[in-house]
Amino acid sequence: MTTATIPTMDEALRYPIGKFDLSQTVTPGMRPALIETFRRAPEGVRRAVEGLDDRQLDTPYRPGGWTLRQVVHHLVDSHVMCYIRYRLALTEDSPLVKGYDEAVWAELPDARTGPVSLSLPLLALLHDRWTAMMSALTDEQWARTFQHSQLGKLRLDTVLAFYVWHVNHHTAHITRLRERMGW
Numbered sequence: 001m002t003t004a005t006i007p008t009m010d011e012a013l014r015y016p017i018g019k020f021d022l023s024q025t026v027t028p029g030m031r032p033a034l035i036e037t038f039r040r041a042p043e044g045v046r047r048a049v050e051g052l053d054d055r056q057l058d059t060p061y062r063p064g065g066w067t068l069r070q071v072v073h074h075l076v077d078s079h080v081m082c083y084i085r086y087r088l089a090l091t092e093d094s095p096l097v098k099g100y101d102e103a104v105w106a107e108l109p110d111a112r113t114g115p116v117s118l119s120l121p122l123l124a125l126l127h128d129r130w131t132a133m134m135s136a137l138t139d140e141q142w143a144r145t146f147q148h149s150q151l152g153k154l155r156l157d158t159v160l161a162f163y164v165w166h167v168n169h170h171t172a173h174i175t176r177l178r179e180r181m182g183w
Contacts, residue, residue, distance in 0.1 A: 013062035016172035020165040026157035028139055034160050039131040041167040042124035045075060048174040049116055056183055057116060061173040066106050068177065071170050073111040074102060076119040076126070082163055083130050089146040089156055090137075099150040134160065 026034070049057065049072060057069040066074065081100065088095040105111060110118070142157040154162075177183075 010062070013176075014065070015169070016176050017165070017169050020162055020169075022151065022154070022158060022162065024158065024161065026142075026155075026161045028142070031134075031142065031157060031160065034164050035131055035134050037164050038134075038160065038167070039127055041164070041171070042120070042127050044171050045072065045123060045167065045174070046120050048171050048178070049120075052178075052183065056181075059177065059181070061177045065173070067112075068174050069114070069116055070106045070111050071173055072116045072123075073114060073119050074106055075167060075170055076123050077105050077111070078102065078166065079123065079126055079130075079163065082159065083126060085146050085148075086130070086133070086156060086159070089144045090141060094145045094147055094153065096147045096149065099148060 049068060052068065057072075058067045060067050061071060085095075085097045088097060137156070143155060145153050145155050147153050
């Protein structure tokens, strides 16, 4: 008999929607819904931070975690990097892409103190452009890969599923903190 593991409080705060399984298979039938969810995600992020003041935006979503402001800026950093990786994978044969130190990037001045109003429209426009590109991909293009320096070979359809999870994961950091704080 298998028993489910109950997540610790830190795990529940760190992974509010659970962890992503990179080994999952994304079928062609799953892609339209994933693309639509991805397209709409920036609006969810915008709504999640709507009405928060600077004090609230500078509150970490968990002890030792990033502030809500850093989370919003991180989404743009991460998604810009992945958009470029997609384009590389579509134009090169399984290119090597380098990871980056997200924690150090989150400490840069623009991520630490910049207004979220700088990142929210950028995230929305990036998702619009990326969605337009993904909507036109063939099955063969979805099967293209890149070699991530830390994660290994990744298919574009799997990366789509990961980035849908990624934006929902960080949006949940914001919304769950709001719930806990009564904001």
